[in-house]
Amino acid sequence: MTNFHTLIVGAGYAGAVAARRLAEDGDKKVLVLERRPHVAGNAYDCLDQAGILIHQYGPHIFHTNDKRVFDYLSRFTQWRRYQHRVIANLPRDNPEVVPAHKTTDGRFFFPVPFNLDSLKNAFGTKEGERLGQKLLDAYPAQSQVTILELRQNSDPEIAAIADYVYEHVFVHYTMKQWGQTPEEIDPATTARVPVRLSADDRYFQDAYQGMPLNGYTPMFEKMLDHPNITVETGVDALSRLELADGAIRLDGEVFGGPVIYTGQADELFSFRFGPLPYRTLDFGYETLPQDYFQAHGTVNYTVDKPYTRITEFKHLTGQVKPGATTIMRECSRAYTGAEGEIPYYAIINADNNALYAKYADLAAQYPDLHLLGRLAEYKYYNMDAIAARALALTDELL
Numbered sequence: 001m002t003n004f005h006t007l008i009v010g011a012g013y014a015g016a017v018a019a020r021r022l023a024e025d026g027d028k029k030v031l032v033l034e035r036r037p038h039v040a041g042n043a044y045d046c047l048d049q050a051g052i053l054i055h056q057y058g059p060h061i062f063h064t065n066d067k068r069v070f071d072y073l074s075r076f077t078q079w080r081r082y083q084h085r086v087i088a089n090l091p092r093d094n095p096e097v098v099p100a101h102k103t104t105d106g107r108f109f110f111p112v113p114f115n116l117d118s119l120k121n122a123f124g125t126k127e128g129e130r131l132g133q134k135l136l137d138a139y140p141a142q143s144q145v146t147i148l149e150l151r152q153n154s155d156p157e158i159a160a161i162a163d164y165v166y167e168h169v170f171v172h173y174t175m176k177q178w179g180q181t182p183e184e185i186d187p188a189t190t191a192r193v194p195v196r197l198s199a200d201d202r203y204f205q206d207a208y209q210g211m212p213l214n215g216y217t218p219m220f221e222k223m224l225d226h227p228n229i230t231v232e233t234g235v236d237a238l239s240r241l242e243l244a245d246g247a248i249r250l251d252g253e254v255f256g257g258p259v260i261y262t263g264q265a266d267e268l269f270s271f272r273f274g275p276l277p278y279r280t281l282d283f284g285y286e287t288l289p290q291d292y293f294q295a296h297g298t299v300n301y302t303v304d305k306p307y308t309r310i311t312e313f314k315h316l317t318g319q320v321k322p323g324a325t326t327i328m329r330e331c332s333r334a335y336t337g338a339e340g341e342i343p344y345y346a347i348i349n350a351d352n353n354a355l356y357a358k359y360a361d362l363a364a365q366y367p368d369l370h371l372l373g374r375l376a377e378y379k380y381y382n383m384d385a386i387a388a389r390a391l392a393l394t395d396e397l398l
Contacts, residue, residue, distance in 0.1 A: 003029055004029045004030065004031040004230070004255075004257065005022075005026075005028040005029050005030065005257045005258075006019075006022050006028050006029070006030045006031070006257050006258050006259075006260070006397075007030075007031050007033070007250060007255055007257065007258070007259045007260070008030060008031070008032045008033070008259075008260045008262070009032075009033050009237040009241075009259070009260070009261045009262055009263055010032075010033075010034060010035075010041065010261070010262030010263055010373065011032050011034035011036075011039040011040065011041065011220065011224065011231060011233070012039075012040065012041020012042060012043065012262060012373065012386075013041060013043065013373070013383055013386040013387050013390065014260070014262040014372045014373035014376075014386050014387075014389065014390050015032055015034075015041075015260065015262050015372075015373075015390075016032075016039065016040075016041075016220050016223045016224055017072070017223070017386075017387045017390035017391060017394075018260050018372065018390040018393060018394050019032050019223075019224060019226075019229050020223045020224065020226060020229070021390070021391065021394040021398075022394055022397065022398070023226045023227075023228035023229045024226060024228070025394070025398055026394070026397070026398045027228065028228060028257075029228050029230075030228055030229045030230070031230050031232070032224065032229060032230065032231045032232070033232050033235045033237040033240070034231065034232065034233045034234075034235065035234070035235065035236050035237065035263075036233065036234070037233050037234045038217070038233060039217070039220045039221060039224060039231060039233065040216050040217045040219075040220040040221075041057075041220075042057040042058065042060070042342075042344070043055070043057075043060045043216040043217075043220070043383065044056050044057060044216065044217055044220075045060075045215045045216045045217050045317075046215075046217065048285065048287065048326055049287070050287040050321075050324050050326060051321060051324070052287065052313060052314065052319065052321060052324060052325065052326040053215055053313060053317045053319050054285070054313050054326055054328070055216075055311075055313060055316075057281075057283075057342065057344075058281060058283065058311070058328075058330060058344075059297065059298060059311045059313070059316060059328075060216060060383065061082070061084045061203075061204070061209075061211070061297075061316065062079075062208075062209065062210060062211060062212070062383055062384070063084070063204040063206040063208065063209040063382075063384070064206050064207075064208050064382075064383075064384030065206045065207050065208070066208075066384055066387075066388050067207075067208070068388070068391065069384045069387045069388050069391065070208040070384075072387065072391065073219065073387065076219045076220075076222040076223045077212040077213060077214065077218070077219040077222070078212075078213040078214075079210035079211065079212065079213055080210055080211045080212070080213045080317070080318050081209075081210055082209065082210050082211045082316065082318070083202045083204070083209050084202065084203040084204055084209070084297060084298070084316075085111065085201050085202060085203055085296050085297070085298075086111070086112045086203045086296060086297075086298045086299070086300055087109040087110060087111055087112060087295070087296050087298075087299055087300070088109060088110055088111075088112045088168070088169060088299075088300045088301075088302045089103065089107055089108075089109045089299050089300070089301055089302075090107060090108060090109065090110075090168060090301075090302060090303045090304075091106075091107050091303060091304055092106060092107060092108055101121050108121060108122075109121065109299070110122055111201035112169060112203070112300055112302070113144075113169075113194050113195070113196055113203070114165045114169055114194070114195045114196070115195070115196040115197075115198060115199060115200060115201060116128075116132040116135070116136075116196070116197065116198060116199050117199050117201060119131050119132050119135075119161070120132075122164065122168070131157065131161060134155065134157060134158060135158065135161070135195075135197055136197060138153060138155070138158060139197055140197070141197055141198065142197060142198045142200075143197050144194045144195070144196050144197070145194070145195050145197065146191055146192050146193060146194055146195070147162035147165050147166055147170075147190070147191065147193045147194075147195065148162075148190075148191035148192070150162035150165075150195065151163070161195070162195075165193060165195055166190065166193065167303075168302060168303060169193065169302050170190065170193045170302075171185070171190075172302055172303045172304075173300060173301075173302040173303075173308060174189075176306075176307075176308050176331075176332060177279070177308055177332045178279065178332070178347070179279070179332070179333065179334055186349075203298075211316060211317060211318070215317070237263075238263075238267065238268065241268075243268070243269070243366060243369070246365055246366060246367075247366075248366055248368060248369060255368075256368070257368065258368050258370060258397055259366075259368055259369050259370065260370045260372050260393070261363075261369060261370065261371055261372070261376055262372050262373040262375065262376050263375055263376060264276070264343060264375045264376070265356065265359040265360065265363065265371055265375070265376050265377075265378060266356075266359055268359075268363070268376075269359055269362050269363075272358075272359075272362070273355060273358045273359065274355065275337060276346070276352060276355060276356055276359075276378055277334075277335070277346075277347045277352055278334075278335035278343035278344065278345060278346060278347060279332050279333070279334065279335060279343075279344055279345040279347060280332070280333060280334070280335040280336075280341045280342055280343060280344055281330055281331065281332055281333075281342070281344050282330070282331045282332075282333065283328050283329070283330055284307070284328065284329040284330075284331070285326060285327070285328050286326070286327050286328075286329075287324060287325070287326045288324070288325055288326075288327065289323060289324060290323070290324075290325060291322055291323065291325060292312065292314065292315075292325055293310075293312050293325055293327050294310065294312050294327070296312075296315060297311060297312055297313075297315035297316045298310070298311050306331060307329040307330055307331045308330050308331065308332055309329075309330050310327055310328065310329050310330070311327065311328045311330065312325060312326070312327045312328075313325075313326055313327075313328070314326075332345075343375060345380060346374065346375075346378045346379060346380060348378075348379070348380070352378070353378075356378040359378075370393055370397075372386075372389060372390060372393055373386055373389070374386065
């Protein structure tokens with residue numbers, strides 16, 4: 001193992017970007033150990049039994065305002081132009097209101113984030129236009145206001161719009177996603193829920209948006225295809241690593257170079273202070289004998305249903321395959337650490353941050369150990385932010 005200058009644990013965004021940068025710009029021999037039988041981390045995509053390209057660990061839509069990140073990843077993929085749009089699918093709670101758009105089963109839908117078109121769908125075209133004009137008279141067009149701002153407006157009808165968005169977009173969805181009661185939801189999070197004063201129905205408004213033309217997995221495979229990079233998949237790095245007395249050993253020998261670790265920080269130290277809490281996701285896949293199941297790539301069920309959303313992958317990927325489509329229903333629950341479970345989302349609060357700080361302090365005792373990514377840093381990162389963090393860390397190492 002002395003032939004390698006750098007050890008990286010994990011072949012997702014953090015590990016792959018760091019590996020390529022160090023191998024190419026630093027001329028370092030890099031060993032990447034990946035527990036799963038594939039590269040690309042949670043962005044991994046593959047063909048299912050019906051030949052539909054699916055995202056195995058949930059939908060991943062790339063978007064960024066970071067030109068450096070976009071340019072770097074563009075070396076390894078062409079992009080399919082794609083701007084993500086999401087709708088909320090809800091039961092009609094007032095049969096007297098005729099929404100601008102309704103479903104065949106008596107439900108209705110509107111764009112998310114909530115915008116001026118959402119008002120027409122929620123309150124009917126005429127009333128929605130009237131309420132929209134009230135908002136435009138009170139706030140700048142094309143701006144984004146929070147429900148806290150709306151609730152503080154002296155006009156009771158504007159304040160009522162905030163209550164509607166809270167009830168129909170935010171609170172029930174958040175309860176399902178995070179397993180919290182309304183009383184447990186951080187008021188600061190509630191206050192930031194946006195309403196767009198435009199008809200822009202794009203979920204993201206970043207300058208660079210798209211999907212890897214041939215999928216995420218080929219992008220990662222190309223990124224890791226370098227003579228200075230050795231990738232071993234299906235390998236549990238923690239069975240080969242030993243951290244003691246400020247030294248890191250790999251296969252019993254002291255490893256003298258940088259070690260970039262992208263897995264769970266608590267697991268790295270054998271849960272010494274107890275496990276960090278996470279949310280995990282359960283995915284239910286279904287292939288249907290039809291061209292499409294829904295009109296959008298993602299449909300959120302913000303009020304009812306046990307699942308949070310349904311994703312239809314052909315909308316995301318642009319794959320043309322008549323007569324078949326695959327959808328995925330997504331449910332969130334507490335992560336228990338059971339075999340096969342995947343920790344997806346850190347549960348950020350003061351107590352959990354304090355627990356993580358104990359693990360970060362342990363890691364700091366090893367000068368060559370670098371914690372990088374969602375799990376290792378116990379933070380929520382979008383894909384572009386993880387890539388940016390990897391570029392920034394390799395800037396320091398180089």
